[in-house]
Amino acid sequence: MPSSWVGTPVLRREDDRLLRGAGRFVDDMHAAGMLHAAVFRSPFAHARITSLDVSAARALPGVHAIFTAADLGAVNRPFPLPVPHPKLRAKTPMPLASDTVRYVGEPIALIVADDRYIAEDAFDHIAIDFEPLVATPSLQGALAGGDCVIHPDLGDNIAARFGQSYGDVDAAFAAADVVVRERFTSDRGSGQPIETRAVFAVPDPNTGILTVWDTTQSPHVARRLMAATLDVPEDRLHVIAPDVGGGFGPKVVFYPEEVLVPFAARALKRPVKFVEDRLEHFRATVHEREQVHECELAAKSDGTLLGMRVRIVHDTGAYVPWGVIVPFITLTTIPGPYHLPNYDAEVTVVYTNRVPVTPHRGAGRPQAVFSMERMLDRLALELKLDQAEIRRRNYIGADEFPYDVGLIFRDGSPMSYDSGDYPQAQQTALEHIGYDTFRAQQAEARAHGRLIGIGMAAYVEGTGLGPHESARMRVDSSGKIRIMSGAASQGQGHETTLAQVAADALGMPMEDITVQTGDTAGVPYGIGAFASRLGALASSAVKIGATQLRERILQAAGSFLEVAPDDLEIVDGSVRVSGNPTQSIRLGDLAIQSSGAFPGSTLPNDLADIGLETTAYFRPAQSTYASGFHVVTVEVDPAGGIVTILKYVISHDCGNAINPLIVEGQVQGGLAAGIGGALYERTVYDDMGQLVSGSFVDYLLPTSAEIPAAEIYHILAPTPLNPLGAKGAGEGGTIPAPAAIVAAVENAIWPDGSFHLHAFPLTPELVWQAARDAQGIPA
Amino acid sequence: MTPDRHTVALTVNGAPFKRTVEGRLLLSDFLRHDLEFTGTHVGCEHGVCGSCTVLVDGNPTRSCLMLAVQADGHAIETVEGLAPDAATLSPLQAAFRKHHALQCGYCTPGFLMTASALLRVTEHPSRLEIKEALSGNLCRCTGYSGIVDAVDEIANGKPNAV
Numbered sequence: 001m002p003s004s005w006v007g008t009p010v011l012r013r014e015d016d017r018l019l020r021g022a023g024r025f026v027d028d029m030h031a032a033g034m035l036h037a038a039v040f041r042s043p044f045a046h047a048r049i050t051s052l053d054v055s056a057a058r059a060l061p062g063v064h065a066i067f068t069a070a071d072l073g074a075v076n077r078p079f080p081l082p083v084p085h086p087k088l089r090a091k092t093p094m095p096l097a098s099d100t101v102r103y104v105g106e107p108i109a110l111i112v113a114d115d116r117y118i119a120e121d122a123f124d125h126i127a128i129d130f131e132p133l134v135a136t137p138s139l140q141g142a143l144a145g146g147d148c149v150i151h152p153d154l155g156d157n158i159a160a161r162f163g164q165s166y167g168d169v170d171a172a173f174a175a176a177d178v179v180v181r182e183r184f185t186s187d188r189g190s191g192q193p194i195e196t197r198a199v200f201a202v203p204d205p206n207t208g209i210l211t212v213w214d215t216t217q218s219p220h221v222a223r224r225l226m227a228a229t230l231d232v233p234e235d236r237l238h239v240i241a242p243d244v245g246g247g248f249g250p251k252v253v254f255y256p257e258e259v260l261v262p263f264a265a266r267a268l269k270r271p272v273k274f275v276e277d278r279l280e281h282f283r284a285t286v287h288e289r290e291q292v293h294e295c296e297l298a299a300k301s302d303g304t305l306l307g308m309r310v311r312i313v314h315d316t317g318a319y320v321p322w323g324v325i326v327p328f329i330t331l332t333t334i335p336g337p338y339h340l341p342n343y344d345a346e347v348t349v350v351y352t353n354r355v356p357v358t359p360h361r362g363a364g365r366p367q368a369v370f371s372m373e374r375m376l377d378r379l380a381l382e383l384k385l386d387q388a389e390i391r392r393r394n395y396i397g398a399d400e401f402p403y404d405v406g407l408i409f410r411d412g413s414p415m416s417y418d419s420g421d422y423p424q425a426q427q428t429a430l431e432h433i434g435y436d437t438f439r440a441q442q443a444e445a446r447a448h449g450r451l452i453g454i455g456m457a458a459y460v461e462g463t464g465l466g467p468h469e470s471a472r473m474r475v476d477s478s479g480k481i482r483i484m485s486g487a488a489s490q491g492q493g494h495e496t497t498l499a500q501v502a503a504d505a506l507g508m509p510m511e512d513i514t515v516q517t518g519d520t521a522g523v524p525y526g527i528g529a530f531a532s533r534l535g536a537l538a539s540s541a542v543k544i545g546a547t548q549l550r551e552r553i554l555q556a557a558g559s560f561l562e563v564a565p566d567d568l569e570i571v572d573g574s575v576r577v578s579g580n581p582t583q584s585i586r587l588g589d590l591a592i593q594s595s596g597a598f599p600g601s602t603l604p605n606d607l608a609d610i611g612l613e614t615t616a617y618f619r620p621a622q623s624t625y626a627s628g629f630h631v632v633t634v635e636v637d638p639a640g641g642i643v644t645i646l647k648y649v650i651s652h653d654c655g656n657a658i659n660p661l662i663v664e665g666q667v668q669g670g671l672a673a674g675i676g677g678a679l680y681e682r683t684v685y686d687d688m689g690q691l692v693s694g695s696f697v698d699y700l701l702p703t704s705a706e707i708p709a710a711e712i713y714h715i716l717a718p719t720p721l722n723p724l725g726a727k728g729a730g731e732g733g734t735i736p737a738p739a740a741i742v743a744a745v746e747n748a749i750w751p752d753g754s755f756h757l758h759a760f761p762l763t764p765e766l767v768w769q770a771a772r773d774a775q776g777i778p779a
Numbered sequence: 780m781t782p783d784r785h786t787v788a789l790t791v792n793g794a795p796f797k798r799t800v801e802g803r804l805l806l807s808d809f810l811r812h813d814l815e816f817t818g819t820h821v822g823c824e825h826g827v828c829g830s831c832t833v834l835v836d837g838n839p840t841r842s843c844l845m846l847a848v849q850a851d852g853h854a855i856e857t858v859e860g861l862a863p864d865a866a867t868l869s870p871l872q873a874a875f876r877k878h879h880a881l882q883c884g885y886c887t888p889g890f891l892m893t894a895s896a897l898l899r900v901t902e903h904p905s906r907l908e909i910k911e912a913l914s915g916n917l918c919r920c921t922g923y924s925g926i927v928d929a930v931d932e933i934a935n936g937k938p939n940a941v
């Protein structure tokens with residue numbers, strides 16, 4: 001047994017069942033009398049439904065029911081907005097479209113049949129007429145308005161305009177020695193967990209309770225929204241997120257199927273299961289990433305930053321199921337690890353005829369870091385400074401924490417960086433990639449006709465967002481500890497990490513502790529997995545709760561053994577008097593006795609509480625800010641537009657690591673998503689708003705052949721903001737990757753230093769074109 | 780419309796099964812929902828992600844691209860057949876655990892089956908050969924390096940540097 005479980009690379013408990021194929025994912029669940037649902041979706045990006053007749057489809061053998069908007073009655077109303085903003089003119093999705101459809105893939109009807117094959121057969125028997133409307137699937141088109149206003153009562157396609165600023169930006173620009181201006185763009189990408197979304201609703205005819213197995217990242221929030229939409233008390237809904245096959249953001253959102261499937265199960269009094277297919281996932285599960293940034297940066301001639309102006313245009317798709325979180329985070333992430341004394345940013349959020357946009361791993365930060373880091377590269381070029389040097393001259397120092405940025409973060413609290421060492425992160429990464437000798441290698445390679453380049457990017461990431469996370473735990477009658485967490489897991493290993501935290505706080509072996517996540521019956525309130533929050537918050541709640549539970553155990557044992565709690569220790573499943581092992585009580589017996597073993601008996605007067613159980617919450621005062629630095633070398637094959645990553649070095653600070661094995665897995669996995677977003681993953685819609693990239697043949701995920709093993713170095717700057725000193729680790733691998741990789745490709749193609757690349761993803765076609773541009777070959 | 784019905788007799792991990800199914804039923808759905816081998820997962824149903832990979836007469840095969848009726852008379856191996864018993868993982872499974880080669884575990888059965896096939900036919904694959912053999916399977920969590928390390932360790936005793 002290690003002296004501390006926290007900090008030890010414990011192998012995961014989840015692995016055994018998953019490696020045997022014995023995990024239980026939503027589609028693995030069965031129930032007697034189960035029916036299968038399919039969703040009939042809009043084939044148009046923007047159209048009015050002029051007639052809808054499902055009678056022939058309903059008559060198909062094996063079809064049990066078809067629900068349209070008209071069949072839902074009052075249930076068919078816009079979803080509540082979970083994350084409001086005062087400037088947002090919010091249009092949230094409805095379960096089913098009734099008269100107008102606003103993106104390809106928008107649900108129109110739910111078909112319930114004996115099996116999914118028959119449910120899909122019924123599509124062909126639905127008689128529906130549309131009056132196509134002018135669609136505006138492009139950001140610029142929607143912004144211009146013209147013939148298409150997606151939500152007519154708004155008058156235009158602007159969902160929100162808001163901004164934040166500090167200092168005196170105009171004065172900063174007036175006083176600047178140098179000003180650089182650039183425009184940056186990013187295309188749509190998406191989370192693409194390998195398990196698609198699924199919902200399985202099982203009514204219990206005896207109790208009236210509906211159990212909903214759901215691939216959600218937020219079971220408690222999903223239950224609340226289900227209850228509100230279905231008008232059912234929360235205690236009649238039991239939502240469980242079992243094994244979930246990846247989330248990455250998209251599964252945090254509340255979707256129409258999470259209302260439709262429970263509604264159908266209640267109406268039919270039968271279990272109903274919906275499992276999304278991959279085409280539906282592309283067409284109906286949220287996307288992210290498309291923004292346009294107009295940036296201006298003012299500096300002194302020595303490279304000292306004076307001020308920055310940014311105008312952000314953000315594509316939110318047809319609705320705002322999660323408010324304006326993504327561009328809000330973009331705006332607040334741009335200043336990053338740098339002294340930026342004056343800042344003015346404004347966001348325009350635009351409705352388009354495409355799938356709604358909500359956070360995907362990184363959540364608006366890759367775009368922010370891309371702009372800031374590319375602007376620094378641009379400024380370095382202007383001033384003939386080394387790219388590492390210009391960053392070094394502007395970093396916030398390790399002795400400047402807490403550092404007040406001057407902005408309000410999305411948690412509503414002032415952005416105050418709590419800890420970090422940004423210069424050290426850069427220095428560590430540059431040493432390990434061999435920065436000082438790279439230019440010579442590059443010249444040597446170029447002499448042999450090979451194009452190699454280097455790029456770098458730094459970031460600061462607000463993690464561990466509130467409002468709270470929960471942990472409930474008890475000693476059961478066998479003496480084992482059962483922890484129920486408000487966390488929900490999609491592969492992060494909470495069954496392991498939370499047991500590590502509890503083992504330390506209880507002073508008990510991990511083997512005596514089990515952890516359950518993702519179940520609304522386990523703990524009254526929970527928030528869920530997003531914003532790299534659970535490592536900081538769920539763990540802290542467990543630490544607080546387990547510390548309380550240990551006190552409770554010792555107090556109760558002292559009461560029954562008639563000794564002072566301070567004289568007791570927990571050893572081998574018993575509480576015993578230190579130095580006198582014969583005077584002891586087994587934990588299981590203590591649990592039974594302290595909860596009232598004998599009906600009619602009297603408990604000791606000094607027993608403080610009934611039972612050995614606690615419920616604890618951790619409420620962070622503010623977000624905790626993780627940070628890091630990426631540096632990458634690449635080789636470009638100009639003939640094929642192929643980018644090969646030669647070496648990738650990451651230094652990062654996520655505070656204290658609860659399980660270093662899992663942290664490194666998060667960083668490496670996050671990097672793979674970052675590389676995908678930098679080089680391969682591009683969602684394409686045509687001018688009519690039809691999704692062109694609706695398969696893994698068209699939308700390219702990186703494979704084992706493209707992803708290198710990153711060298712990962714830990715910069716340890718524990719946060720004072722939670723009892724574990726932990727920060728989030730799930731997104732830092734993703735966030736700066738597009739900025740670093742695009743800079744490296746640029747450096748490979750134009751090694752003498754000139755500025756050309758303004759967009760990501762930099763797909764092979766664009767790399768190929770860039771290489772031709774560099775050779776002066778006309779497009 | 781009366782669906783066409785066909786008898787399918789096959790073995791899964793050595794055990795015989797016989798069922799009557801519709802002609803259009805995918806092998807993946809047949810394994811998962813008719814025979815309840817739910818360890819075989821479905822990720823894309825168009826043959827790219829590799830999650831549904833099973834071995835058909837020893838050859839790695841996407842069970843979403845094959846009909847159940849086509850498996851008649853064949854020997855299927857799934858992830859449920861890899862571990863020797865309930866208390867022990869196979870060496871490859873144990874190496875996956877050791878190298879943190881899985882997070883959500885959804886793609887894992889497909890990787891295990893693809894890697895099993897590689898290790899049967901190639902005695903000491905190079906790291907590059909391993910990466911290429913696994914490049915038909917998509918993982919969204921791990922960034923692949925742990926998976927490659929795990930297979931490399933089984934193939935070559937320990938993971939190679941490059």
